Amino acid sequence: MxxxxxxxxxxxxxxxxxxxERDQHVTESFARIGAALADADVAIEMVVLPELSSIEYSxxxxxxxxxxxxxxxxxxxxxxxxxAQRHRTTAMYGFARRxxxxxxxxxxxxxxxxxxxxxxxxxxxxxxxxxxxxxxFVPGERLLSFDVGGITVAPIICYDxxxxxxxRALCVGRGAQLLVHCSAFYxxxxxxxxxxxxxxxxxxxxxxMLSLNRAGEGWGGTMxxxxxxxxxxPLRRLGTEEAFVHFTVDTEEIARVRTRYxxxxxxxxxxxxxx
Numbered sequence: 657m658x659x660x661x662x663x664x665x666x667x668x669x670x671x672x673x674x675x676x677e678r679d680q681h682v683t684e685s686f687a688r689i690g691a692a693l694a695d696a697d698v699a700i701e702m703v704v705l706p707e708l709s710s711i712e713y714s715x716x717x718x719x720x721x722x723x724x725x726x727x728x729x730x731x732x733x734x735x736x737x738x739x740a741q742r743h744r745t746t747a748m749y750g751f752a753r754r755x756x757x758x759x760x761x762x763x764x765x766x767x768x769x770x771x772x773x774x775x776x777x778x779x780x781x782x783x784x785x786x787x788x789x790x791x792x793f794v795p796g797e798r799l800l801s802f803d804v805g806g807i808t809v810a811p812i813i814c815y816d817x818x819x820x821x822x823x824r825a826l827c828v829g830r831g832a833q834l835l836v837h838c839s840a841f842y843x844x845x846x847x848x849x850x851x852x853x854x855x856x857x858x859x860x861x862x863x864x865m866l867s868l869n870r871a872g873e874g875w876g877g878t879m880x881x882x883x884x885x886x887x888x889x890p891l892r893r894l895g896t897e898e899a900f901v902h903f904t905v906d907t908e909e910i911a912r913v914r915t916r917y918x919x920x921x922x923x924x925x926x927x928x929x930x931x
Contacts, residue, residue: 657908658806660701662834665689666878667705668871668898672712673720679731682710682749686739692900693743700902701805702746706838706870707778707813708761709750713840713870718792725754728764728775737770744768746804748811750838753777758794763811763838765802776800778813779822785844787815801830807905808832814839817853817867820860827861828920834905837867843874854879855891862914864905871898883913 672678710732711717711724732751740747746767753762760777767773777796781789801810810832817837826832858865858881867879876896880903882889
């Protein structure tokens with residue numbers, strides 16, 4: 657069986673209005689993450705940063721996307737690449753990615769060799785509560801999954817979690833064993849339902865799941881969810897402060913849950929049962 661250790665980075669993100677402020681923030685963030693790695697009592701195979709971790713999540717920040725958005729291998733990639741090589745780990749980070757089609761809410765992934773594994777662009781853009789994404793971004797068009805130490809990992813971003821078909825495509829279709837849900841989840845009217853969706857996505861697909869938020873008084877609440885939640889293996893939840901917390905993804909635990917609870921095995925091959 658295979659195990660990896662993942663460092664969840666619930667980062668504090670300041671007001672950012674310029675490329676220089678963005679780059680300084682990303683540099684300082686990776687320095688704090690590096691210190692957390694040095695303090696960890698286990699080897700860390702992957703570090704994860706929240707949705708749009710390179711910039712503030714706000715209308716004011718989004719109105720500066722002409723300055724703040726980056727290409728695939730822009731300044732945030734360069735800092736993530738240097739960090740990943742130095743610490744021999746995989747790094748997943750959030751940024752506003754721009755190409756000829758438009759600007760995306762994206763998670764970049766860099767391997768221990770410093771090379772770009774890929775970018776996942778958010779498929780579902782939120783336009784309610786504290787979110788105004790459809791005014792500034794375009795939706796993605798592809799999925800991403802990749803290997804970390806023998807574990808298949810797949811990212812989704814914030815509002816994506818509310819669509820069970822996406823998680824199913826990644827976990828059943830692509831064999832993801834760790835679903836990484838990167839968020840900028842403000843405490844608006846949708847915040848109270850967040851934990852229910854996380855638990856459902858993890859348990860219905862029988863996978864480990866990280867649901868990672870940014871830090872701050874109106875944010876926080878990052879969740880680490882095992883493939884089965886009960887009193888003995890509860891959902892783990894953080895507060896609102898900046899925090900760096902590691903957890904283990906274990907294929908033996910996933911296999912044990914799937915053996916005991918036959919949800920996936922008992923699925924019908926088709927639910928088109930009309931007529």
